[in-house]
Amino acid sequence: MNGNNLPDRTAIEAAAARVGDRVRTTPVLRLGLRPFNLAGELVLKLECLQHTGSFKPRGAFNRVLSAGRVPDAGLIAASGGNHGAAVAYVALELGLPAEIFVPSIVVPSKLDRIRQYGADVRIGGDRYADALAASERRARDTGALAVHAYDDADVIAGQGGVAREFEAQAGTLDTVLVAVGGGGLVAGIAAWYAGRTRVVAVEPRTSRALDAALAAGEPVDVDVAGIAADSLGARRAGERAFAIARDTGVTSVLVDDENIRVAQRMLWKHTRVFAEPGGATALAAILSRAYTPQPGERVGVVVCGANGDPTVLA
Numbered sequence: 089m090n091g092n093n094l095p096d097r098t099a100i101e102a103a104a105a106r107v108g109d110r111v112r113t114t115p116v117l118r119l120g121l122r123p124f125n126l127a128g129e130l131v132l133k134l135e136c137l138q139h140t141g142s143f144k145p146r147g148a149f150n151r152v153l154s155a156g157r158v159p160d161a162g163l164i165a166a167s168g169g170n171h172g173a174a175v176a177y178v179a180l181e182l183g184l185p186a187e188i189f190v191p192s193i194v195v196p197s198k199l200d201r202i203r204q205y206g207a208d209v210r211i212g213g214d215r216y217a218d219a220l221a222a223s224e225r226r227a228r229d230t231g232a233l234a235v236h237a238y239d240d241a242d243v244i245a246g247q248g249g250v251a252r253e254f255e256a257q258a259g260t261l262d263t264v265l266v267a268v269g270g271g272g273l274v275a276g277i278a279a280w281y282a283g284r285t286r287v288v289a290v291e292p293r294t295s296r297a298l299d300a301a302l303a304a305g306e307p308v309d310v311d312v313a314g315i316a317a318d319s320l321g322a323r324r325a326g327e328r329a330f331a332i333a334r335d336t337g338v339t340s341v342l343v344d345d346e347n348i349r350v351a352q353r354m355l356w357k358h359t360r361v362f363a364e365p366g367g368a369t370a371l372a373a374i375l376s377r378a379y380t381p382q383p384g385e386r387v388g389v390v391v392c393g394a395n396g397d398p399t400v401l402a
């Protein structure tokens with residue numbers, strides 16, 4: 089950690105060593121940009137093939153393994169779905185009980201995934217913020233170890249393993265595009281690259297927590313809606329994520345729901361990789377020209393989740 093208790097490359101290296109082979113080394117897929125009428129090279133990091141269908145186990149494992157002794161009450165978390173599945177999976181792997189609070193808008197397939205791993209699931213209001221508040225009250229009552237979805241230094245350091253791995257696999261990239269909800273993944277990636285590679289945050293126009301924070305100079309509340317709201321619908325960017333994004337020069341672009349649907353379809357058409365809406369959001373920035381690579385630019389895109397309904401592409 090640096091002097092402000094924010095994760096840095098050293099913390100990310102330590103997290104990767106701590107977590108070890110409890111997470112998968114996910115593959116990369118190199119594509120020319122020609123199918124998308126762009127010049128340069130596109131490299132996909134397929135975190136959609138991680139355990140539980142998203143990058144989330146990296147941070148959850150590091151948080152729990154960094155904590156030392158876990159209370160008898162086990163783990164507790166709030167989630168729109170993917171983080172809850174990750175915490176439930178971590179609990180199953182480590183032999184711990186887990187209680188997951190989700191909002192009523194949770195996608196049924198994600199709810200089923202959480203239950204599949206054996207966690208107790210509770211509905212905690214209509215939105216993620218409601219579920220988070222309910223989980224915090226419950227944690228105070230039970231003493232369970234809280235595993236925040238994004239605003240935690242150990243979680244961010246764990247997510248930074250995506251960039252560490254990506255760099256080892258793909259070499260030097262000019263730009264990396266990352267979908268953003270609360271900001272844990274983009275913070276970990278930005279902390280790893282630390283200004284050596286341009287990091288662009290991609291958000292739905294209807295769920296723009298980090299974009300609003302960067303514009304305001306501090307995290308602020310935003311309205312949340314749209315097809316990716318279950319995974320990218322944080323009402324406010326995390327304080328740590330905002331600080332890392334600001335300090336490392338992360339920029340933000342916005343995409344519309346239709347751009348995200350097109351990205352899902354194009355990803356399936358050209359690679360036979362399925363991504364949920366949040367998982368396809370970063371690619372949507374290129375297809376919509378919200379971000380336009382320069383000729384010869386090497387662009388990395390993190391495909392961060394696959395816990396959705398493939399029939400929407402039919």
